[in-house]
Amino acid sequence: MSITRLSVIAVILLPTCVAATVATPARRPGARAVGAVFEPARRCHAGAVPDFDGDGVRDLVLGAPYATSGGRRRAGAVAVRYGGRPAWLRPSPPQTGAGFGGTLAVGDFDGDHCADLAVAASDQGRTRPGADGTGAVAVYFGSPGGLRPRLTLNARTLGRTPASDRFGAALAAADLDHDGRDDLVIGIPGLAGGGGVALFTRGLRSARLITQHTSWVGQRSSQTDGFGAALAVGAFGAFGRARHPQIAVGAPGDGTEASGAVTVVDPAAHRSRRITEDSPGVRGVPERYDEFGAALAAGDFDHDGTDDLAIGVPGEDDTAMPENFAQGAVYVEYGSGGEDVWNLRRPGPADRLGAALAAADLNGDGTADLAAGAPGGGVVQVLDGRRRRGLRRGALVTSPVGGTDQFGWSVAIRGRDLLIGAPGAGGFGGAAFLARGSRTTTVQAGAAGELLGYAVS
Numbered sequence: 038m039s040i041t042r043l044s045v046i047a048v049i050l051l052p053t054c055v056a057a058t059v060a061t062p063a064r065r066p067g068a069r070a071v072g073a074v075f076e077p078a079r080r081c082h083a084g085a086v087p088d089f090d091g092d093g094v095r096d097l098v099l100g101a102p103y104a105t106s107g108g109r110r111r112a113g114a115v116a117v118r119y120g121g122r123p124a125w126l127r128p129s130p131p132q133t134g135a136g137f138g139g140t141l142a143v144g145d146f147d148g149d150h151c152a153d154l155a156v157a158a159s160d161q162g163r164t165r166p167g168a169d170g171t172g173a174v175a176v177y178f179g180s181p182g183g184l185r186p187r188l189t190l191n192a193r194t195l196g197r198t199p200a201s202d203r204f205g206a207a208l209a210a211a212d213l214d215h216d217g218r219d220d221l222v223i224g225i226p227g228l229a230g231g232g233g234v235a236l237f238t239r240g241l242r243s244a245r246l247i248t249q250h251t252s253w254v255g256q257r258s259s260q261t262d263g264f265g266a267a268l269a270v271g272a273f274g275a276f277g278r279a280r281h282p283q284i285a286v287g288a289p290g291d292g293t294e295a296s297g298a299v300t301v302v303d304p305a306a307h308r309s310r311r312i313t314e315d316s317p318g319v320r321g322v323p324e325r326y327d328e329f330g331a332a333l334a335a336g337d338f339d340h341d342g343t344d345d346l347a348i349g350v351p352g353e354d355d356t357a358m359p360e361n362f363a364q365g366a367v368y369v370e371y372g373s374g375g376e377d378v379w380n381l382r383r384p385g386p387a388d389r390l391g392a393a394l395a396a397a398d399l400n401g402d403g404t405a406d407l408a409a410g411a412p413g414g415g416v417v418q419v420l421d422g423r424r425r426r427g428l429r430r431g432a433l434v435t436s437p438v439g440g441t442d443q444f445g446w447s448v449a450i451r452g453r454d455l456l457i458g459a460p461g462a463g464g465f466g467g468a469a470f471l472a473r474g475s476r477t478t479t480v481q482a483g484a485a486g487e488l489l490g491y492a493v494s
């Protein structure tokens with residue numbers, strides 16, 4: 038899912054004059070030691086998620102990849118809400134068209150219990166006009182004084198020469214090696230040879246690359262596969278490793294005419310398994326531009342101790358009604374071997390259900406639930422997990438603004454709340470909302486085509 042897809046719509050609908058945004062000065066890199074002197078003597082404790090400053094109050098992050106930063110158009114910015122207090126993270130240095138904030142991930146990378154934030158600028162550093170960006174990921178560490186810039190990761194960190202890699206087009210954070218620190222998984226869907234996935238472990242000091250050509254993956258590839266365009270980490274129980282974290286990697290451009298594929302990789306066991314709509318137990322039919330694997334989420338939806346994998350297929354058509362192109366679908370592959378296929382109850386063309394997914398226990402009954410965005414339809418379908426029985430249809434959250442707002446382009450579950458991005462709202466200034474039950478409130482609205490809510494976390 039590239040920013041370009043939305044920017045095509047934005048270019049058509051936006052007025053040509055785009056006003057400059059008022060920039061809140063970013064925290065100066067290197068100011069960390071000085072700032073620490075004035076910080077209250079308090080530590081972070083594991084609790085509210087995410088909590089960057091350790092005050093026990095949940096914080097929220099909203100990506101605005103087309104925000105103007107430092108006078109550079111579309112350099113991007115990220116709005117951080119410490120409790121209710123808004124602040125901005127700006128790229129340093131800002132680069133025109135970099136799209137900083139297009140992808141976000143929250144984890145505790147240094148294990149100090151302050152949540153940390155990874156922000157991708159996957160369009161950064163185009164080698165020529167119109168080419169995909171090389172991309173970079175900025176990592177901010179949480180502290181009682183808030184988020185502080187710590188390091189930047191890019192293709193060079195992996196010892197590669199940057200090209201049109203789209204480094205950071207997908208991100209996931211989880212403790213893969215059980216050392217008490219979250220590891221960062223970075224999707225590089227444009228990497229030469231069909232894409233790749235980088236694993237940064239041990240406080241992000243150790244790096245390794247997995248591609249379709251990795252010996253134990255062993256797939257044929259083509260340049261447009263987009264391996265690494267979506268990521269989810271879960272204990273899927275594949276390869277007989279019950280509680281071991283594994284990585285699901287989406288390659289929505291793989292297969293015949295971008296029907297899409299997902300590969301579950303186990304970097305410790307050196308095993309992998311490829312899933313397509315042609316796989317045994319999967320009911321679908323691979324069709325042109327289905328984009329199977331454009332979004333992924335992992336959760337134990339039937340509470341059997343094994344994570345289940347939700348796969349977004351936003352390009353899925355209704356075979357019985359050809360005019361319903363790209364109504365979208367969500368496939369759920371249970372660790373037990375069962376499968377669900379979900380559509381909207383009243384689907385329409387270009388709804389693109391499954392363009393965004395999030396999994397966590399939303400209703401507090403102890404079992405993971407699933408939220409699936411259908412940004413073309415401006416809705417988010419909630420599916421409630423049930424012990425032993427799996428998902429059932431839950432609430433349909435509809436856009437409070439309507440129209441071309443792309444409500445559901447991004448979605449995250451934060452406690453009992455759904456955090457929903459609508460980057461098309463307000464003439465593509467964008468907006469983010471919190472929804473609980475039938476109540477939807479605005480968190481923040483963007484301005485001047487900055488696409489706020491393109492990513493949320």
Ligand SMILES: [Ca+2]
Nearest residue numbers: 088090092094
């Ligand atoms: Ca906080």
Ligand SMILES: [Ca+2]
Nearest residue numbers: 145147149151
């Ligand atoms: Ca931390």
Ligand SMILES: [Ca+2]
Nearest residue numbers: 337339341343
């Ligand atoms: Ca399960």
Ligand SMILES: [Ca+2]
Nearest residue numbers: 398400402404
């Ligand atoms: Ca639940």
